[in-house]
Amino acid sequence: MSEVLKVPTMADMMAAGETPDILFWVGCSGSFDDRAKKITKAIVKILNKVDMKFAVLGVEESCTGDPAKRAGNEFTFMMQAMSNIQVMNAYEVKKIVTGCPHCFNTIKNEYPELGGKYEVIHHTQLVQQLIDEGKLKVEGGAFKGKKITFHDPCYLGRGNGEYEAPRSVIEKLDVELTEMKRSRANGLCCGAGGAQMFKEAEPGNKEINMERAEEALALKPDVIATGCPFCNTMMTDGVKYNDKQDETQVLDVAELIAQANDL
Amino acid sequence: MEYIPQILFLIMLVVGFGLFAKSAARIRRNILLGKDIDRSDNPSLRLNTMLRVAMGQSKMVVRPVAGTLHLIVYIGFILINIEVLEIVIDGLFGTHRIFAPVLGGVYTAAINFFEILGVLVIIACAIFLYRRNVMKIGRFHSTEMKGWPFKDANYILIIEIVLMTALLVMNAAEANFPDDHRAAGPFLISGMLAPLFSGMGYETLHLIERACWWAHIAGILFFLNYLPYSKHFHIMLAFPNVYYSNLKPKGQFNNLESVKKEVELMMDPNADPYAAAPEPDPNAAPQRFGAKDVQDLSWVQLMNAYSCTECGRCTSNCPANITGKKLSPRKIMMDTRDRLEDVGAIIDLNKGTFVDDGKSLLHDYITPEELWACTSCNACTEACPVNIDPLSIIIDLRRYLVMEESSMPAPLAPVMSSLENNGAPWQFSPSDRFNWATEEA
Secondary structure, eight states: OOOOOOOOBHHHHHHTTOOOSEEEEOOHHHHHOHHHHHHHHHHHHHHHHTTOOEEBOGGGOOOOSHHHHHTTOHHHHHHHHHHHHHHHHHTTOOEEEESSHHHHHIIIIISGGGTOOOEEEEHHHHHHHHHHTTSSOOOOGGGTTOEEEEOOOTTTTTTTOOOHHHHHHHHTTOOEEOOOSSOGGGOOOOSOTTTGGGSOOOSOSSOHHHHHHHHHHTTOOSEEEESSHHHHHHHHHHHHHTTOTTTOEEEEHHHHHHHHTTO | OTTHHHHHHHHHHHHHHHHHHHHHHHHHHHHTTSBOOOOOSOHHHHHHHIIIIIISOTTGGGSHHHHHHHHHHHHHHHHHTHHHHHHHHHHHHTOSSTHHHHHTHHHHHHHHHHHHHHHHHHHHHHHHHHHHHTSOOGGGSSGGGSSHHHHHHHHHHHHHHHHHHHHHHHHHHHHTSOGGGOOSOOOHHHHHHGGGGTTOOHHHHHHHHHHHHHHHHHHHHHHHHHGGGSGGGHHHHHHHHHHTSOOSOTTOOOOOHHHHHHHHHHHOTTSOTTSOOOOOOTTSOOOOSSOSSGGGSBHHHHHHHHHOOOOOHHHHHOHHHHTTOSOOHHHHHHHHHHHHHHHHHHHHHTTTOOOOOSOOIIIIIBOHHHHHTOOOOOHHHHHOTTOOOHHHHHHHHHHHHHHTSOOOOTTHHHHHHHHHHHSSSSSOOGGGTTGGGTSOO
């Protein structure tokens, strides 16, 4: 398990005269948040496992600007977006995989008009492709027969219409995939989107992540699967608040796959 | 003297449609107070979406009970109105059931079909009234639904029941006419109602039949003129509203051109920092970042407001609203419409020009607290049966708050400066960004 991760940077690649097939966009959460870093590493382990020729931007990466834009700060968003686009265009990036639906949405949808045109996929989509192409074998392993429910991230699901990739990946684990009443297009937000992650919620009678965590916990799942580092944080908090962390784990789809493969 | 009913009918028709045209022109003028936005792309996909969502009611049936009942009223409304063509011809030319001899059996079948629809419409409207007034379904009783919005819904349902009843009673009275006076029928449903009027003389029956005939057409014209003052105007705007709705991924927000230009200039290493600013175009409208008032919104956003039926599906799916926060996407749309109506009234009062009344959509109608509660999750846009986009308004108002008023919830300020200085929402050094790769796995 302490095997060293192979994480080439775009700068390394360029110095060696090589071009990666895909850029792994790590995101702020995936770079700095201790919990989310585990998701990042799980994604890298999968990429290493299939010998994917990938690279990251490393210190040259910066926030996509998503929180600024959703908070209404178009100036800060534009500055982030344009400098990121400059960096990526300089490296002639063609294809990007992200570990976060917010980065995915912003780069895929909002960067093209600003000169950043790339093929962008979310890591759950990439894992699904790898499985479909036979490059990644997935067996249940530790998760065989376990009850798992998937919480749709708004910016992957409703935001971009991807509901099936994470589910099809989870189903490969021979698990019991059970759905919450509010799922897919009808899914309930974790409460972190639209820059809510970085502020107190407005007064109400409940926190959104509590409402969502309770809905998930009502199914008594072994795992609440997520596809977004922010959803992961919000669900983890909700599970802890309900003192259910011994019964229910919150894991990203990438972590499920990595763990099932003993990566 | 024998032409008096025809003349009265003609006057009623002209006045009815004339007043409606005036109201429609007012609403059109109000909608066009919004900024231009290009929604002329991809006509085939737009048409397709309109046929599926507006005509096919695909998003209505997500909630099967309300969806099915709505479908009945919708089909009834469209089909039964075919009969209005005959009513208009009869009214203008003093004829009676002019299509009956021409169409023969087809006519009987058509009227039978309309009668069945009519009964279904009455039943559906009665259930709708029951749901609103007796079952008190939550989304019809939120704070923004007090007063007029609540009464409006009841008025609409009652008018629809009256219109349908008039049609059935008219036919039932005629069913009792002596054979040589009856132009058509008896029909299925009115035939069953006919015994209610048996034993009445022809004069009385004729009076009832005429009264119902006039009540029906006058009711339709009244209803037509009620629409522009009611949420029920959606029957006019649902189709264009869906046609011009957002076809892009819901997660995609528009990029502000004005901001883009400034940032490009800032980032251009060749830009001369001492160059004089380019002469501003004297005819250009003053540019605001984001939206403060309805004139800063696009015409699509303003049309959205007039298309809203206040069904509350957006609000009942809104995570902020579900957890007791003040945000209600429906209220955002109702406030936008109310403000637009107020702005329109000021323009009418001042012979075509808007005079600042010291109010604006932001603050006076919609508060920052509502706006900041939004998670931008798109549950509201997904739920709306006519593809209204409250989120775009929320974001445009947030943009004004942040970029023009420099006002945002306190914890967001350090986040913004971190983004600018460190390239992350947290205060981590950009040079530590890649540390994860070398930490223990």
